Amino acid sequence: MSMQLIRPEDEDQVSGPKRRRAYHKKSRTGCKTCKTRRVRCDETRPSCQRCTSNGRTCEGYKNNIDESTDPSTPALYRQSGGPGTIIAPPKLLIPRKSPGEIRSYNYFLEVTGPALSGLFDAEFWCRELPKICVADPALWHAVVALGSIHEACGYGDREPESKPQYALCLQQYSAAVSTLRDTGSHRSTDRWRAIIASAIFTCIYVIQGLYKQALTIHAAAGCNLIREIETEQDVNRPQPITRGQHDTLSSTPINLTQVKDLLFDFEMLAQTFKSGGYADGRNAASLGRTDSYGYWRFYKSPIISPEHPRHLVAAFLTRARRAAESLQNGLGLWWQENRDDTHGLYGTDKSTVVACYEKLLARQVAHTRCYRELQKTLRKFQKHLDLRDLVIELDMLELIQLTNSLYLLSDPEQPDPIIRQAKIPLVADRIVKLSEIVLAQSAPSPGTLFLAPVPLTSGPLFLIAQSGFSQSSRKRAMELLRRPRLEGFWEPAMSASLAEAMWTREQELWRQAQSGDKYVSAEEIEFGFVHDEIPLPYRVCSVRCQFSDKKREALVTIVTQIEEQNGIAPVQRIIHW
Numbered sequence: 001m002s003m004q005l006i007r008p009e010d011e012d013q014v015s016g017p018k019r020r021r022a023y024h025k026k027s028r029t030g031c032k033t034c035k036t037r038r039v040r041c042d043e044t045r046p047s048c049q050r051c052t053s054n055g056r057t058c059e060g061y062k063n064n065i066d067e068s069t070d071p072s073t074p075a076l077y078r079q080s081g082g083p084g085t086i087i088a089p090p091k092l093l094i095p096r097k098s099p100g101e102i103r104s105y106n107y108f109l110e111v112t113g114p115a116l117s118g119l120f121d122a123e124f125w126c127r128e129l130p131k132i133c134v135a136d137p138a139l140w141h142a143v144v145a146l147g148s149i150h151e152a153c154g155y156g157d158r159e160p161e162s163k164p165q166y167a168l169c170l171q172q173y174s175a176a177v178s179t180l181r182d183t184g185s186h187r188s189t190d191r192w193r194a195i196i197a198s199a200i201f202t203c204i205y206v207i208q209g210l211y212k213q214a215l216t217i218h219a220a221a222g223c224n225l226i227r228e229i230e231t232e233q234d235v236n237r238p239q240p241i242t243r244g245q246h247d248t249l250s251s252t253p254i255n256l257t258q259v260k261d262l263l264f265d266f267e268m269l270a271q272t273f274k275s276g277g278y279a280d281g282r283n284a285a286s287l288g289r290t291d292s293y294g295y296w297r298f299y300k301s302p303i304i305s306p307e308h309p310r311h312l313v314a315a316f317l318t319r320a321r322r323a324a325e326s327l328q329n330g331l332g333l334w335w336q337e338n339r340d341d342t343h344g345l346y347g348t349d350k351s352t353v354v355a356c357y358e359k360l361l362a363r364q365v366a367h368t369r370c371y372r373e374l375q376k377t378l379r380k381f382q383k384h385l386d387l388r389d390l391v392i393e394l395d396m397l398e399l400i401q402l403t404n405s406l407y408l409l410s411d412p413e414q415p416d417p418i419i420r421q422a423k424i425p426l427v428a429d430r431i432v433k434l435s436e437i438v439l440a441q442s443a444p445s446p447g448t449l450f451l452a453p454v455p456l457t458s459g460p461l462f463l464i465a466q467s468g469f470s471q472s473s474r475k476r477a478m479e480l481l482r483r484p485r486l487e488g489f490w491e492p493a494m495s496a497s498l499a500e501a502m503w504t505r506e507q508e509l510w511r512q513a514q515s516g517d518k519y520v521s522a523e524e525i526e527f528g529f530v531h532d533e534i535p536l537p538y539r540v541c542s543v544r545c546q547f548s549d550k551k552r553e554a555l556v557t558i559v560t561q562i563e564e565q566n567g568i569a570p571v572q573r574i575i576h577w
Contacts, residue, residue, distance in 0.1 A: 106147075148166070207486070293326060305384070461477045470533065
């Protein structure tokens with residue numbers, strides 16, 4: 001069978017007229033895959049159908065704004081609104097930065113932020129706030145003011161007014177307030193910005209020793225704004241509201257959970273000072289939903305072995321410290337919430353005292369469970385692991401756990417109340433000793449003030465200084481609190497002055513009881529002269545603190561057990577620190 005060959009010039013006669021491709025305007029806006037294949041793209045977004053229908057991956061589209069314009073046309077001129085339309089480039093609200101502002105901002109990044117951050121708010125101070133303040137003039141000025149006043153107070157002479165950073169703080173604080181007032185942004189934006197500014201302003205005033213302005217003005221304003229936003233958002237949320245939904249302010253660009261914790265903690269302190277140790281129900285409910293007061297509820301001791309990598313062991317230790325510190329906060333709040341019921345423990349009728357004790361003990365079941373879990377973790381660290389590079393962290397965990405044991409009505413590791421009572425002075429001495437070790441390991445350089453993010457020893461030391469257990473431990477605890485330093489933004493010297501006023505009043509009453517009605521003034525009593533423990537009726541049971549407009553000054557009202565039982569008017573003292 002032969003095949004007839006067709007010459008090229010005869011091809012048109014065989015196949016008929018030559019087909020022409022339909023005309024179409026060449027498009028430059030197709031996807032990258034179709035351009036590479038040199039096929040027509042249907043330009044479906046986000047992925048074109050021509051690619052997906054053939055099982056290919058659509059690589060997306062280029063930014064073709066510049067390609068659709070004349071290359072000779074400047075970038076500011078676009079055809080979106082017709083020839084000659086000018087679209088302004090996007091603007092960032094970055095404030096003007098002087099060398100002084102840059103210096104104080106860097107100081108905030110390197111010193112102030114880490115110093116203020118604890119186990120529960122480090123994300124806000126070290127990451128969230130530095131990131132958002134560079135794009136917000138009001139927060140920028142507030143952060144610079146905080147960094148400058150923190151540096152000005154970081155000297156042993158404690159005269160920040162003579163430092164140039166103090167003048168910069170005043171100028172930046174005024175600029176922050178003016179910018180907050182002049183803003184033209186949306187109301188929701190103004191409110192979350194004001195919440196952050198309230199937290200920063202509170203810290204600025206506390207660092208200067210102006211506690212009245214800090215707690216009654218700035219912290220209170222921030223808490224009111226938070227509750228206002230939460231109330232509006234709760235109305236539009238489906239019921240029931242979960243904890244995560246309740247703690248999230250959806251109208252904010254950053255997570256304000258840690259800011260809420262900080263402001264509610266300030267509110268709790270203000271209420272405690274005002275009422276003499278009684279908790280506010282609304283504030284207690286708000287604090288109960290925060291990590292700093294509720295993290296302990298979910299803690300369970302992990303499985304730890306020497307084979308675990310070091311970074312995992314360090315993470316276990318951090319979790320344990322977070323739970324222990326949260327438990328300490330929770331127990332302190334528990335004593336405030338149950339303040340009225342605890343008075344029944346000091347009654348004279350034995351059956352009534354036992355019934356009150358058992359009722360209160362049942363309310364500490366969850367706290368006791370967490371304490372046991374933390375003790376398991378502590379023993380695992382101490383017995384099975386070599387933690388020479390984590391000595392301070394391990395000492396802090398033991399320190400906080402010893403403090404927690406004193407807050408518990410019954411020690412699960414020593415159920416016999418008589419033996420426990422006999423060993424409590426030894427526990428107090430151990431707390432003081434560990435605090436000395438931790439402070440020595442974190443000693444500041446000469447001529448500077450100790451700006452310590454961690455460890456925080458003022459809480460355990462104040463418990464020993466006010467509660468007693470032994471006169472020697474109380475005196476040593478007050479001496480350690482007197483050391484000039486800042487723990488976060490707080491001054492332990494204020495706690496020392498408060499504890500000293502309480503101790504002096506107890507000695508006055510005890511000496512009056514021993515010598516009849518003769519009154520002995522506080523100035524005539526040698527500090528720490530009484531070596532025996534003061535009997536319970538002469539111990540202080542309540543202290544109300546009213547801060548003045550002056551720096552580091554307050555009027556305290558001291559109430560002892562015998563004065564409260566007999567309706568005797570309490571005494572007042574002015575303290576300085």
